[in-house]
Amino acid sequence: MSQFFSQYFDFNFISHHFSQVLDGFSTTLQLWAVSGVLALAWGLMLAVLRQTPGRLGLIVRLPAIAYIDAFRGIPLLMVLVLIYGGFGALSSGNATPGPIPEAIAVPTWFGKPSAFWYGTMALVITYGAYMAEVYRAGIEAVPRGQTEAARSLGMSHGQAMRNIIVPQAIRKVIPPLLNDLIALMKDTSLVSFISLSEVLLVGFDLQAKTFNSSAVTLGAIMFLVVTLPMARVVDWLIARDQRKMLRGASTDDPGGPPVTATATALS
Amino acid sequence: MEAAPILSLQDVHKRFGQLEVLRGIDLEVARGEVVCVIGPSGSGKSTLLRCINLLEPPEAGRIYLEGQEITGQAAAEGVDFVRRRVGMVFQQFNLFPHKCALDNVCIAQEKVLGRDREEAEAKGRALLERVGLADKVGEYPDRLSGGQQQRVAIARALAMDPHVMLFDEVTSALDPELIKEVLDVLRELAAEGMTMIVVTHEMGFAEEVASKVMFMDGGVIIEDGTPGEVLGNPKQERTKQFLGLVLEH
Numbered sequence: 001m002s003q004f005f006s007q008y009f010d011f012n013f014i015s016h017h018f019s020q021v022l023d024g025f026s027t028t029l030q031l032w033a034v035s036g037v038l039a040l041a042w043g044l045m046l047a048v049l050r051q052t053p054g055r056l057g058l059i060v061r062l063p064a065i066a067y068i069d070a071f072r073g074i075p076l077l078m079v080l081v082l083i084y085g086g087f088g089a090l091s092s093g094n095a096t097p098g099p100i101p102e103a104i105a106v107p108t109w110f111g112k113p114s115a116f117w118y119g120t121m122a123l124v125i126t127y128g129a130y131m132a133e134v135y136r137a138g139i140e141a142v143p144r145g146q147t148e149a150a151r152s153l154g155m156s157h158g159q160a161m162r163n164i165i166v167p168q169a170i171r172k173v174i175p176p177l178l179n180d181l182i183a184l185m186k187d188t189s190l191v192s193f194i195s196l197s198e199v200l201l202v203g204f205d206l207q208a209k210t211f212n213s214s215a216v217t218l219g220a221i222m223f224l225v226v227t228l229p230m231a232r233v234v235d236w237l238i239a240r241d242q243r244k245m246l247r248g249a250s251t252d253d254p255g256g257p258p259v260t261a262t263a264t265a266l267s
Numbered sequence: 268m269e270a271a272p273i274l275s276l277q278d279v280h281k282r283f284g285q286l287e288v289l290r291g292i293d294l295e296v297a298r299g300e301v302v303c304v305i306g307p308s309g310s311g312k313s314t315l316l317r318c319i320n321l322l323e324p325p326e327a328g329r330i331y332l333e334g335q336e337i338t339g340q341a342a343a344e345g346v347d348f349v350r351r352r353v354g355m356v357f358q359q360f361n362l363f364p365h366k367c368a369l370d371n372v373c374i375a376q377e378k379v380l381g382r383d384r385e386e387a388e389a390k391g392r393a394l395l396e397r398v399g400l401a402d403k404v405g406e407y408p409d410r411l412s413g414g415q416q417q418r419v420a421i422a423r424a425l426a427m428d429p430h431v432m433l434f435d436e437v438t439s440a441l442d443p444e445l446i447k448e449v450l451d452v453l454r455e456l457a458a459e460g461m462t463m464i465v466v467t468h469e470m471g472f473a474e475e476v477a478s479k480v481m482f483m484d485g486g487v488i489i490e491d492g493t494p495g496e497v498l499g500n501p502k503q504e505r506t507k508q509f510l511g512l513v514l515e516h
Contacts, residue, residue, distance in 0.1 A: 026291035148322055149420075153375035153427060154350040163374055167365050 010214040017206055017215050024202030025222045031116060031198060032185045035123035039184065040177065043131025044126055046123055048166065050132065051139060064132075077190050080122035084194040087118065119191030123223035127184050134176045138169030175237045182227050182234075199223075271334060273298045273462055274319070274431055279328035279338075281311075281318055288314045289325065291487035296431070297462045303473035303494075307509060312466040313358075315483070316433045319464070321346050323515070331431065354424030356454045358436040359417040362408040368395060369404040370462070372423045380427065380432035387426075394422035398452050414445030421452055432456065432463040468511060474498050482506045 049064040071079070090098035091105030098105065107117035143164050150160035192201035201215035272295040281289040288311045296302055304312045309365060317323040319330065321337065330338045337345030362371050374389035376382045382390070395404050398418035408416055417437055424432060433514045434453065438446040450472050457463060457476045467473060473480050473494060480497040482505075490503045501507050 030450060145357060145359050145361035146363065149357065149363070150375075152320055152322065152350060152353075152355040153423065154347065154379040155375060159378050164363055168363075171365065215490075 006212075008213050010212055010219045013212050013214045014218050018218065020206070021199060021202055021215050021218045021222070024197055024199035025219060027116070027196065028185075028188050028198040028200075029226075030112075031119055031123070031188045031191060032181075035120045035127065035188070036123045036184055037182050038120065039127035039131055039180075042128035043195070044135050044166070044170075046128055046132035047135035047139060048161060050136060051161065068129045068132050070166070071126050072133065074124060074126070076126045076187055077193060079126055080119065080190060080194060083121050084115070084118045088114075113196065115191065115194045115196035118194060119188065119196055122191075123184060123187065127187075128179060130183075131177060131180055134173050134180060135169060137170075138173035139165055141172050142168045172240070175234045175241070178230060178234045178237070182230050185227060186223065270297060272296055272331075273333055273466045275327045276319070276332075276466075278291075279318055279325045279330060281314055281325045288445070288486050289318065291382040292328070292486075292488060294481070294488070295462060296462060296464065298462055300460075300478045301457045301463045301465065301476055302479045302481060303477035304464065304466045304481045304483060305468070305470070305473060305509075305513075306489075310483045312483050313435050316355065316435050319354055319433060320349050322355075327397045339363055351427065353433060354415070354427055354429030354431070355433040356420050356435065356437050358439050360408070360413070360420045360440070362416050362419055364408050366402060367405050367407050368411070368419045371408070371419055372426050375423070376426050377386040388483050390426055391422070394425050395419065398422050399448065412445060413441045414448045417441065418452055421449075421456075423481055425456075431462045431464070434463065436468065438467070438469060444450060468513070470498060470510070482509065484509070 030114045046064050046068060049060045051067065052060045052064075087100060087105045090100045091102045092100060093102035093106070106114050107128055108114055109117060122135065139161075144163055147160055150164040151157075155163065188198060189200040192198055192204065195201065199219040199222060200216070203213075206215040207213050269453065274294070274296040276292050277292040279289055279292040280287065292311075304315065306312050314323060318325045325338060328338065329336055332349055335345075335348060337349050347357075356409060361418055362368075363374070366374060366459060369391050370386065372394060373384070373387040376387035376390060377384065392401070395401060398421055400415060400418055400422070403411060403415060403419075408419070411419065421437075437453075438449050440447075441449065446469070450469060453463070453465065453472070454476055465473070465477070475494075477494050479491060480494045481488055481514075482497055482501070482503070484505055490501060490506045498508065501510060
Protein backbone atom coordinates (compact mmCIF):
# COMPACT_ATOMS: atom_id res chain seq x y z
CA MET A 1 0.00 0.00 0.00
CA SER A 2 2.81 2.39 0.86
CA GLN A 3 4.26 1.56 -2.52
CA PHE A 4 0.99 2.68 -4.11
CA PHE A 5 1.09 5.96 -2.25
CA SER A 6 4.68 6.70 -3.09
CA GLN A 7 3.95 5.92 -6.74
CA TYR A 8 1.02 8.34 -6.98
CA PHE A 9 1.15 10.64 -3.96
CA ASP A 10 4.83 11.15 -3.13
CA PHE A 11 4.68 14.43 -1.24
CA ASN A 12 8.39 15.08 -1.48
CA PHE A 13 8.29 14.54 -5.20
CA ILE A 14 5.21 16.73 -5.50
CA SER A 15 6.61 19.63 -3.52
CA HIS A 16 9.87 19.38 -5.45
CA HIS A 17 8.15 19.58 -8.86
CA PHE A 18 5.15 21.68 -7.88
CA SER A 19 6.16 24.88 -9.66
CA GLN A 20 7.06 22.94 -12.81
CA VAL A 21 3.63 21.29 -12.91
CA LEU A 22 1.96 24.59 -12.12
CA ASP A 23 3.76 26.16 -15.07
CA GLY A 24 2.34 23.42 -17.26
CA PHE A 25 -1.12 23.98 -15.83
CA SER A 26 -0.79 27.68 -16.53
CA THR A 27 -0.24 26.80 -20.21
CA THR A 28 -3.28 24.51 -20.00
CA LEU A 29 -5.39 27.36 -18.60
CA GLN A 30 -4.21 29.77 -21.28
CA LEU A 31 -4.94 27.27 -24.03
CA TRP A 32 -8.37 26.69 -22.49
CA ALA A 33 -9.18 30.38 -22.16
CA VAL A 34 -8.16 31.28 -25.72
CA SER A 35 -9.81 28.31 -27.39
CA GLY A 36 -12.88 28.54 -25.13
CA VAL A 37 -13.61 32.15 -26.06
CA LEU A 38 -12.98 31.51 -29.75
CA ALA A 39 -15.07 28.31 -29.78
CA LEU A 40 -17.99 30.08 -28.09
CA ALA A 41 -17.94 32.76 -30.79
CA TRP A 42 -17.32 30.39 -33.71
CA GLY A 43 -20.03 28.01 -32.52
CA LEU A 44 -22.57 30.83 -32.32
CA MET A 45 -21.64 31.98 -35.80
CA LEU A 46 -22.08 28.46 -37.17
CA ALA A 47 -25.42 28.05 -35.42
CA VAL A 48 -26.72 31.33 -36.83
CA LEU A 49 -25.50 30.49 -40.34
CA ARG A 50 -27.25 27.15 -39.99
CA GLN A 51 -30.54 29.01 -39.43
CA THR A 52 -30.33 31.15 -42.58
CA PRO A 53 -33.82 30.91 -44.10
CA GLY A 54 -35.02 30.49 -47.64
CA ARG A 55 -33.72 28.87 -50.79
CA LEU A 56 -30.87 31.35 -51.10
CA GLY A 57 -29.95 30.58 -47.53
CA LEU A 58 -29.03 27.06 -48.64
CA ILE A 59 -25.73 28.47 -49.89
CA VAL A 60 -24.67 29.12 -46.30
CA ARG A 61 -26.92 26.62 -44.56
CA LEU A 62 -25.59 23.51 -46.29
CA PRO A 63 -21.86 24.20 -45.74
CA ALA A 64 -22.61 25.02 -42.10
CA ILE A 65 -24.48 21.73 -41.64
CA ALA A 66 -21.73 19.79 -43.43
CA TYR A 67 -19.06 21.40 -41.27
CA ILE A 68 -20.90 20.71 -38.02
CA ASP A 69 -21.62 17.10 -38.97
CA ALA A 70 -18.04 16.48 -40.06
CA PHE A 71 -16.26 17.86 -37.05
CA ARG A 72 -18.68 16.38 -34.55
CA GLY A 73 -17.79 13.02 -36.03
CA ILE A 74 -14.00 13.24 -36.29
CA PRO A 75 -11.75 12.63 -33.27
CA LEU A 76 -10.24 15.85 -31.99
CA LEU A 77 -6.85 14.17 -31.83
CA MET A 78 -6.99 13.46 -35.56
CA VAL A 79 -7.83 17.08 -36.36
CA LEU A 80 -4.89 18.09 -34.21
CA VAL A 81 -2.52 15.74 -36.00
CA LEU A 82 -3.75 16.84 -39.42
CA ILE A 83 -3.09 20.49 -38.62
CA TYR A 84 0.20 19.87 -36.89
CA GLY A 85 1.56 17.57 -39.54
CA GLY A 86 0.20 19.44 -42.54
CA PHE A 87 0.43 23.16 -41.91
CA GLY A 88 4.20 23.31 -41.56
CA ALA A 89 4.66 21.40 -44.81
CA LEU A 90 2.31 23.76 -46.64
CA SER A 91 4.03 26.93 -45.42
CA SER A 92 4.97 29.54 -47.99
CA GLY A 93 8.32 29.87 -46.21
CA ASN A 94 9.51 26.40 -47.30
CA ALA A 95 12.14 25.68 -49.97
CA THR A 96 9.23 24.78 -52.25
CA PRO A 97 6.70 27.40 -51.08
CA GLY A 98 3.23 26.10 -50.10
CA PRO A 99 -0.13 27.90 -50.24
CA ILE A 100 -0.44 28.85 -46.56
CA PRO A 101 1.25 32.12 -45.47
CA GLU A 102 4.07 31.38 -43.08
CA ALA A 103 2.56 33.46 -40.24
CA ILE A 104 -0.45 31.10 -40.22
CA ALA A 105 1.34 27.88 -41.16
CA VAL A 106 3.88 28.26 -38.35
CA PRO A 107 2.11 30.61 -35.93
CA THR A 108 4.05 32.05 -33.02
CA TRP A 109 1.65 34.83 -32.03
CA PHE A 110 2.02 36.49 -28.61
CA GLY A 111 5.21 34.54 -28.00
CA LYS A 112 3.40 31.21 -27.83
CA PRO A 113 4.88 28.19 -29.62
CA SER A 114 3.19 26.97 -32.77
CA ALA A 115 1.95 23.84 -30.94
CA PHE A 116 -0.14 26.17 -28.77
CA TRP A 117 -1.83 27.67 -31.81
CA TYR A 118 -2.25 24.35 -33.62
CA GLY A 119 -3.93 23.13 -30.46
CA THR A 120 -6.13 26.21 -30.36
CA MET A 121 -7.15 25.67 -33.99
CA ALA A 122 -8.04 22.02 -33.47
CA LEU A 123 -9.99 22.76 -30.28
CA VAL A 124 -11.87 25.67 -31.83
CA ILE A 125 -12.65 23.76 -35.03
CA THR A 126 -14.02 20.78 -33.10
CA TYR A 127 -15.64 22.51 -30.15
CA GLY A 128 -17.12 25.14 -32.46
CA ALA A 129 -19.10 22.30 -34.03
CA TYR A 130 -20.17 20.92 -30.63
CA MET A 131 -21.22 24.33 -29.38
CA ALA A 132 -23.05 25.14 -32.60
CA GLU A 133 -25.37 22.24 -31.80
CA VAL A 134 -25.90 23.53 -28.28
CA TYR A 135 -26.75 27.01 -29.58
CA ARG A 136 -29.07 25.45 -32.13
CA ALA A 137 -31.00 23.70 -29.38
CA GLY A 138 -31.33 27.08 -27.67
CA ILE A 139 -32.45 28.87 -30.81
CA GLU A 140 -35.02 26.20 -31.56
CA ALA A 141 -36.31 26.37 -27.99
CA VAL A 142 -37.29 30.03 -28.37
CA PRO A 143 -41.03 29.98 -29.14
CA ARG A 144 -42.03 30.65 -32.75
CA GLY A 145 -44.20 33.51 -31.59
CA GLN A 146 -41.07 35.48 -30.74
CA THR A 147 -39.87 35.39 -34.34
CA GLU A 148 -43.35 36.21 -35.58
CA ALA A 149 -43.67 39.17 -33.24
CA ALA A 150 -40.27 40.48 -34.28
CA ARG A 151 -41.01 40.00 -37.98
CA SER A 152 -44.46 41.55 -37.67
CA LEU A 153 -42.73 44.65 -36.28
CA GLY A 154 -40.74 44.86 -39.49
CA MET A 155 -37.47 43.34 -38.32
CA SER A 156 -35.48 41.41 -40.90
CA HIS A 157 -34.48 37.81 -40.19
CA GLY A 158 -31.04 39.05 -39.12
CA GLN A 159 -32.42 41.75 -36.85
CA ALA A 160 -34.84 39.30 -35.24
CA MET A 161 -32.02 36.80 -34.65
CA ARG A 162 -29.64 39.39 -33.24
CA ASN A 163 -32.01 41.32 -31.01
CA ILE A 164 -34.69 38.82 -30.05
CA ILE A 165 -33.85 35.17 -30.66
CA VAL A 166 -30.14 34.80 -29.92
CA PRO A 167 -30.18 36.71 -26.60
CA GLN A 168 -32.97 34.44 -25.35
CA ALA A 169 -31.31 31.32 -26.79
CA ILE A 170 -28.00 32.02 -25.05
CA ARG A 171 -29.71 32.39 -21.68
CA LYS A 172 -31.27 28.99 -22.17
CA VAL A 173 -28.01 27.23 -23.03
CA ILE A 174 -25.59 28.64 -20.48
CA PRO A 175 -25.51 25.36 -18.48
CA PRO A 176 -24.76 23.07 -21.47
CA LEU A 177 -22.22 25.59 -22.78
CA LEU A 178 -20.45 25.51 -19.43
CA ASN A 179 -20.45 21.73 -19.69
CA ASP A 180 -18.77 21.99 -23.05
CA LEU A 181 -16.21 24.37 -21.57
CA ILE A 182 -15.43 21.82 -18.88
CA ALA A 183 -15.03 19.12 -21.52
CA LEU A 184 -12.89 21.49 -23.58
CA MET A 185 -10.63 22.08 -20.63
CA LYS A 186 -10.03 18.37 -20.20
CA ASP A 187 -9.42 17.92 -23.92
CA THR A 188 -6.64 20.52 -23.89
CA SER A 189 -4.47 17.69 -22.55
CA LEU A 190 -4.63 16.10 -26.02
CA VAL A 191 -2.36 18.88 -27.25
CA SER A 192 0.45 17.22 -25.27
CA PHE A 193 0.47 14.81 -28.23
CA ILE A 194 2.10 17.49 -30.37
CA SER A 195 4.65 18.43 -27.68
CA LEU A 196 3.02 21.42 -26.05
CA SER A 197 4.36 21.52 -22.50
CA GLU A 198 1.03 21.76 -20.82
CA VAL A 199 0.27 20.04 -17.54
CA LEU A 200 0.00 16.49 -18.89
CA LEU A 201 3.25 16.56 -20.87
CA VAL A 202 5.15 18.02 -17.91
CA GLY A 203 3.86 15.22 -15.70
CA PHE A 204 4.41 12.62 -18.38
CA ASP A 205 8.05 13.65 -18.90
CA LEU A 206 8.70 13.52 -15.16
CA GLN A 207 7.08 10.08 -14.99
CA ALA A 208 9.25 8.87 -17.87
CA LYS A 209 12.41 10.11 -16.19
CA THR A 210 11.69 9.03 -12.62
CA PHE A 211 9.08 6.27 -12.97
CA ASN A 212 7.06 8.19 -10.39
CA SER A 213 3.50 9.23 -11.34
CA SER A 214 2.91 11.85 -8.64
CA ALA A 215 3.40 14.80 -10.99
CA VAL A 216 0.56 13.50 -13.17
CA THR A 217 -1.60 13.03 -10.09
CA LEU A 218 -0.84 16.59 -9.11
CA GLY A 219 -1.93 17.72 -12.58
CA ALA A 220 -5.16 15.76 -12.18
CA ILE A 221 -5.82 17.51 -8.86
CA MET A 222 -5.24 20.88 -10.49
CA PHE A 223 -7.89 20.02 -13.08
CA LEU A 224 -10.34 19.12 -10.34
CA VAL A 225 -9.74 22.41 -8.56
CA VAL A 226 -11.15 24.18 -11.63
CA THR A 227 -13.62 21.67 -13.06
CA LEU A 228 -15.40 20.66 -9.84
CA PRO A 229 -16.59 24.18 -8.91
CA MET A 230 -17.65 24.71 -12.52
CA ALA A 231 -19.65 21.50 -12.50
CA ARG A 232 -21.35 22.62 -9.30
CA VAL A 233 -22.23 25.95 -10.88
CA VAL A 234 -23.77 24.08 -13.81
CA ASP A 235 -25.82 21.90 -11.46
CA TRP A 236 -26.97 24.96 -9.56
CA LEU A 237 -27.99 26.77 -12.76
CA ILE A 238 -29.94 23.74 -13.98
CA ALA A 239 -31.71 23.36 -10.64
CA ARG A 240 -32.57 27.06 -10.65
CA ASP A 241 -33.97 26.91 -14.18
CA GLN A 242 -36.04 23.87 -13.32
CA ARG A 243 -37.46 25.55 -10.24
CA LYS A 244 -38.30 28.56 -12.38
CA MET A 245 -39.97 26.34 -14.95
CA LEU A 246 -42.04 24.49 -12.36
CA ARG A 247 -43.10 27.76 -10.80
CA GLY A 248 -43.90 29.27 -14.18
CA ALA A 249 -45.74 26.20 -15.46
CA SER A 250 -49.19 27.59 -14.68
CA THR A 251 -48.61 31.11 -16.00
CA ASP A 252 -48.48 32.13 -19.61
CA ASP A 253 -44.72 32.54 -19.68
CA PRO A 254 -43.80 32.90 -23.34
CA GLY A 255 -40.20 32.03 -22.62
CA GLY A 256 -40.63 28.29 -23.00
CA PRO A 257 -38.71 25.69 -21.06
CA PRO A 258 -34.99 26.14 -20.46
CA VAL A 259 -32.63 23.87 -22.34
CA THR A 260 -30.80 21.87 -19.73
CA ALA A 261 -28.25 19.13 -19.96
CA THR A 262 -28.88 16.24 -17.63
CA ALA A 263 -25.40 14.76 -17.84
CA THR A 264 -22.48 16.87 -16.77
CA ALA A 265 -19.11 16.60 -18.40
CA LEU A 266 -17.72 15.03 -15.27
CA SER A 267 -20.02 12.04 -15.32
CA MET B 268 -68.02 59.09 -52.86
CA GLU B 269 -66.41 55.73 -52.24
CA ALA B 270 -62.71 56.10 -51.33
CA ALA B 271 -60.20 53.50 -52.55
CA PRO B 272 -59.94 50.66 -50.02
CA ILE B 273 -56.83 50.64 -47.86
CA LEU B 274 -56.77 46.86 -48.03
CA SER B 275 -58.23 44.56 -50.60
CA LEU B 276 -58.13 40.77 -50.90
CA GLN B 277 -59.10 38.94 -54.06
CA ASP B 278 -59.76 35.21 -54.03
CA VAL B 279 -57.06 34.45 -51.44
CA HIS B 280 -56.22 30.77 -50.94
CA LYS B 281 -53.97 29.17 -48.33
CA ARG B 282 -53.31 25.52 -47.66
CA PHE B 283 -51.24 23.64 -45.11
CA GLY B 284 -50.38 20.31 -46.74
CA GLN B 285 -53.68 18.60 -47.57
CA LEU B 286 -55.75 21.08 -45.63
CA GLU B 287 -57.06 24.08 -47.49
CA VAL B 288 -57.52 26.64 -44.76
CA LEU B 289 -58.59 29.59 -46.89
CA ARG B 290 -60.72 28.77 -49.91
CA GLY B 291 -61.12 32.02 -51.75
CA ILE B 292 -61.45 35.09 -49.56
CA ASP B 293 -62.58 38.42 -51.00
CA LEU B 294 -62.48 41.39 -48.71
CA GLU B 295 -62.31 45.15 -48.96
CA VAL B 296 -61.49 47.32 -46.00
CA ALA B 297 -61.92 51.09 -46.16
CA ARG B 298 -59.74 53.48 -44.21
CA GLY B 299 -61.00 53.81 -40.65
CA GLU B 300 -63.18 50.74 -40.87
CA VAL B 301 -63.30 48.19 -38.05
CA VAL B 302 -63.90 44.69 -39.38
CA CYS B 303 -64.68 42.03 -36.82
CA VAL B 304 -64.15 38.45 -37.95
CA ILE B 305 -66.09 35.78 -36.11
CA GLY B 306 -66.45 32.06 -36.60
CA PRO B 307 -65.71 28.66 -35.07
CA SER B 308 -62.13 27.66 -34.37
CA GLY B 309 -60.41 26.20 -37.40
CA SER B 310 -62.46 28.35 -39.73
CA GLY B 311 -59.37 30.19 -41.00
CA LYS B 312 -59.80 33.49 -39.15
CA SER B 313 -56.27 33.62 -37.76
CA THR B 314 -54.77 32.36 -41.01
CA LEU B 315 -56.53 35.20 -42.80
CA LEU B 316 -54.79 37.75 -40.58
CA ARG B 317 -51.46 35.97 -40.97
CA CYS B 318 -51.86 36.02 -44.74
CA ILE B 319 -52.53 39.75 -44.71
CA ASN B 320 -49.17 40.57 -43.12
CA LEU B 321 -47.47 37.74 -45.04
CA LEU B 322 -46.48 35.70 -41.98
CA GLU B 323 -48.16 32.99 -44.04
CA PRO B 324 -47.91 34.03 -47.69
CA PRO B 325 -51.03 32.93 -49.57
CA GLU B 326 -50.66 30.43 -52.43
CA ALA B 327 -53.15 32.04 -54.72
CA GLY B 328 -55.07 35.25 -54.95
CA ARG B 329 -54.01 38.85 -54.66
CA ILE B 330 -53.70 41.23 -51.77
CA TYR B 331 -53.44 44.98 -52.27
CA LEU B 332 -52.40 47.34 -49.52
CA GLU B 333 -52.87 51.03 -50.18
CA GLY B 334 -53.19 50.22 -53.85
CA GLN B 335 -49.96 48.24 -54.10
CA GLU B 336 -49.93 44.50 -54.66
CA ILE B 337 -48.03 42.60 -51.98
CA THR B 338 -48.53 39.05 -53.24
CA GLY B 339 -47.15 37.07 -56.17
CA GLN B 340 -44.17 38.66 -57.91
CA ALA B 341 -44.32 41.59 -55.52
CA ALA B 342 -44.09 39.40 -52.40
CA ALA B 343 -40.34 39.88 -51.91
CA GLU B 344 -40.56 43.64 -51.50
CA GLY B 345 -44.12 43.27 -50.25
CA VAL B 346 -42.97 41.89 -46.91
CA ASP B 347 -41.21 45.10 -45.89
CA PHE B 348 -43.96 47.24 -47.34
CA VAL B 349 -46.63 45.39 -45.36
CA ARG B 350 -44.82 45.07 -42.09
CA ARG B 351 -44.10 48.81 -41.95
CA ARG B 352 -47.79 49.58 -42.45
CA VAL B 353 -49.59 46.76 -40.71
CA GLY B 354 -49.30 46.10 -36.99
CA MET B 355 -50.27 42.81 -35.42
CA VAL B 356 -51.22 41.76 -31.92
CA PHE B 357 -51.25 38.06 -31.02
CA GLN B 358 -53.34 35.87 -28.77
CA GLN B 359 -50.27 34.86 -26.76
CA PHE B 360 -48.93 38.46 -26.53
CA ASN B 361 -45.44 37.34 -27.63
CA LEU B 362 -43.72 40.07 -25.65
CA PHE B 363 -39.93 39.81 -25.63
CA PRO B 364 -39.31 38.31 -22.17
CA HIS B 365 -35.73 39.57 -21.91
CA LYS B 366 -36.79 43.20 -22.31
CA CYS B 367 -38.77 45.47 -20.03
CA ALA B 368 -42.07 46.96 -21.16
CA LEU B 369 -40.47 50.15 -22.43
CA ASP B 370 -37.74 48.28 -24.34
CA ASN B 371 -40.38 46.02 -25.87
CA VAL B 372 -42.00 49.14 -27.28
CA CYS B 373 -38.71 50.78 -28.30
CA ILE B 374 -36.62 48.05 -29.89
CA ALA B 375 -38.29 47.92 -33.31
CA GLN B 376 -38.59 51.71 -33.44
CA GLU B 377 -34.82 51.91 -33.11
CA LYS B 378 -33.82 48.93 -35.23
CA VAL B 379 -36.41 49.17 -37.99
CA LEU B 380 -37.38 52.84 -38.16
CA GLY B 381 -33.95 54.12 -37.12
CA ARG B 382 -35.32 56.40 -34.43
CA ASP B 383 -32.79 57.44 -31.82
CA ARG B 384 -33.19 56.21 -28.28
CA GLU B 385 -34.60 59.47 -26.99
CA GLU B 386 -37.31 59.70 -29.62
CA ALA B 387 -38.22 56.02 -29.30
CA GLU B 388 -38.40 56.29 -25.54
CA ALA B 389 -40.60 59.38 -25.61
CA LYS B 390 -42.97 57.65 -27.99
CA GLY B 391 -42.83 54.44 -25.95
CA ARG B 392 -43.65 56.19 -22.71
CA ALA B 393 -46.51 58.10 -24.30
CA LEU B 394 -48.00 54.91 -25.73
CA LEU B 395 -47.62 52.95 -22.50
CA GLU B 396 -49.32 55.80 -20.69
CA ARG B 397 -52.08 55.76 -23.26
CA VAL B 398 -52.77 52.06 -22.59
CA GLY B 399 -52.75 52.77 -18.85
CA LEU B 400 -49.32 51.39 -18.00
CA ALA B 401 -47.35 54.55 -17.20
CA ASP B 402 -46.25 53.00 -13.90
CA LYS B 403 -45.08 49.74 -15.52
CA VAL B 404 -42.52 50.98 -18.05
CA GLY B 405 -39.60 49.28 -16.30
CA GLU B 406 -41.33 45.97 -15.55
CA TYR B 407 -40.41 42.75 -17.31
CA PRO B 408 -43.21 40.75 -18.95
CA ASP B 409 -43.16 37.99 -16.32
CA ARG B 410 -44.10 40.58 -13.71
CA LEU B 411 -47.14 41.76 -15.66
CA SER B 412 -50.65 40.28 -15.77
CA GLY B 413 -51.96 38.93 -19.06
CA GLY B 414 -54.04 42.03 -19.63
CA GLN B 415 -51.07 44.27 -18.95
CA GLN B 416 -48.86 42.21 -21.26
CA GLN B 417 -51.42 42.44 -24.01
CA ARG B 418 -51.64 46.22 -23.60
CA VAL B 419 -47.84 46.45 -23.88
CA ALA B 420 -48.10 44.36 -27.05
CA ILE B 421 -50.65 46.81 -28.46
CA ALA B 422 -48.42 49.76 -27.57
CA ARG B 423 -45.49 47.96 -29.20
CA ALA B 424 -47.39 47.58 -32.46
CA LEU B 425 -48.70 51.17 -32.35
CA ALA B 426 -45.18 52.51 -31.89
CA MET B 427 -44.49 51.64 -35.51
CA ASP B 428 -47.21 54.05 -36.68
CA PRO B 429 -49.20 51.35 -38.50
CA HIS B 430 -51.92 52.23 -40.97
CA VAL B 431 -53.81 49.02 -40.27
CA MET B 432 -53.93 46.95 -37.08
CA LEU B 433 -54.62 43.23 -36.96
CA PHE B 434 -55.85 41.72 -33.70
CA ASP B 435 -55.76 37.93 -33.47
CA GLU B 436 -58.04 36.80 -30.62
CA VAL B 437 -56.25 39.20 -28.34
CA THR B 438 -58.48 38.48 -25.35
CA SER B 439 -58.78 34.70 -25.73
CA ALA B 440 -55.84 33.93 -23.44
CA LEU B 441 -57.01 36.33 -20.73
CA ASP B 442 -58.88 35.79 -17.50
CA PRO B 443 -62.40 37.21 -17.76
CA GLU B 444 -61.71 40.15 -15.44
CA LEU B 445 -58.80 41.27 -17.61
CA ILE B 446 -60.65 41.26 -20.92
CA LYS B 447 -62.28 44.64 -20.48
CA GLU B 448 -59.05 46.57 -20.01
CA VAL B 449 -57.81 45.28 -23.35
CA LEU B 450 -61.10 45.79 -25.17
CA ASP B 451 -61.22 49.36 -23.83
CA VAL B 452 -57.93 50.07 -25.59
CA LEU B 453 -59.37 48.64 -28.81
CA ARG B 454 -62.49 50.76 -28.43
CA GLU B 455 -60.40 53.89 -28.07
CA LEU B 456 -58.34 53.01 -31.11
CA ALA B 457 -61.47 52.44 -33.15
CA ALA B 458 -62.90 55.75 -32.00
CA GLU B 459 -59.72 57.49 -33.14
CA GLY B 460 -60.23 56.14 -36.63
CA MET B 461 -57.66 53.34 -36.76
CA THR B 462 -58.32 50.79 -39.48
CA MET B 463 -58.65 47.47 -37.69
CA ILE B 464 -59.33 43.84 -38.43
CA VAL B 465 -60.29 42.08 -35.23
CA VAL B 466 -60.65 38.32 -34.93
CA THR B 467 -62.71 37.89 -31.80
CA HIS B 468 -65.15 35.79 -29.84
CA GLU B 469 -66.44 38.86 -28.00
CA MET B 470 -69.81 39.33 -29.69
CA GLY B 471 -70.72 42.30 -27.53
CA PHE B 472 -67.57 44.07 -28.60
CA ALA B 473 -68.20 43.28 -32.27
CA GLU B 474 -71.76 44.55 -32.04
CA GLU B 475 -70.67 47.79 -30.43
CA VAL B 476 -67.50 48.66 -32.33
CA ALA B 477 -67.52 46.94 -35.72
CA SER B 478 -68.42 48.78 -38.89
CA LYS B 479 -68.54 45.38 -40.56
CA VAL B 480 -68.88 41.86 -39.18
CA MET B 481 -67.69 38.85 -41.14
CA PHE B 482 -68.68 35.30 -40.31
CA MET B 483 -66.19 32.68 -41.52
CA ASP B 484 -66.48 28.93 -41.59
CA GLY B 485 -64.50 26.28 -43.45
CA GLY B 486 -62.16 28.80 -45.03
CA VAL B 487 -64.81 30.94 -46.68
CA ILE B 488 -66.78 34.02 -45.72
CA ILE B 489 -70.31 32.77 -45.12
CA GLU B 490 -71.87 36.13 -44.44
CA ASP B 491 -70.86 39.71 -43.90
CA GLY B 492 -72.55 43.00 -43.25
CA THR B 493 -73.24 45.48 -40.49
CA PRO B 494 -73.31 44.11 -36.95
CA GLY B 495 -77.07 44.55 -37.02
CA GLU B 496 -77.36 42.39 -40.10
CA VAL B 497 -74.93 39.60 -39.25
CA LEU B 498 -75.33 39.42 -35.50
CA GLY B 499 -78.89 40.72 -35.15
CA ASN B 500 -80.52 39.16 -38.15
CA PRO B 501 -78.34 36.53 -39.80
CA LYS B 502 -79.53 35.13 -43.12
CA GLN B 503 -77.38 32.02 -43.35
CA GLU B 504 -78.26 28.88 -41.44
CA ARG B 505 -74.66 28.30 -40.33
CA THR B 506 -74.37 31.81 -38.95
CA LYS B 507 -77.55 31.30 -36.96
CA GLN B 508 -76.26 27.99 -35.62
CA PHE B 509 -72.93 29.49 -34.60
CA LEU B 510 -74.48 32.51 -32.93
CA GLY B 511 -76.96 30.25 -31.18
CA LEU B 512 -74.10 28.22 -29.71
CA VAL B 513 -72.06 31.26 -28.76
CA LEU B 514 -74.88 33.20 -27.15
CA GLU B 515 -76.36 30.18 -25.39
CA HIS B 516 -73.98 30.12 -22.44
